[in-house]
Amino acid sequence: MNLASQVFALLAALTHLVTGAVALRSGEPTAGRTLILYLCAFLVAPALALAASFPRLWRGALGQGLPPALPLPTAAR
Numbered sequence: 741m742n743l744a745s746q747v748f749a750l751l752a753a754l755t756h757l758v759t760g761a762v763a764l765r766s767g768e769p770t771a772g773r774t775l776i777l778y779l780c781a782f783l784v785a786p787a788l789a790l791a792a793s794f795p796r797l798w799r800g801a802l803g804q805g806l807p808p809a810l811p812l813p814t815a816a817r
Contacts, residue, residue: 753779777815783808 756779764772787805791798 753782756782773815777812780808780811784812 756775760772760775760779762772763769763775784805787801787809790804791801794801
C-alpha cells in the first residue's frame, strides 16, 4: 500500500468517525451508530487480511483489529 492510499484511508476513517459523532450528538443516533460501526468494520477488515497474509504478525493484527472490533457485538442490541 503506498502512502497516498494510506492517507486516503486515514482521512476516510477520520471523516466517518467525526461525522458519526456529530450525528450522535445532533439527534440522529441511527445514522451516527451506522457510521461508527462501519468505521469499526472498515478497521477490522485490514487486520484480518494482515493476519491471513502474514501469520507471524498476529500480534500486530490483534493490536490493529481488537479495539475496533469491541463495539461490533453491541450493534445487535
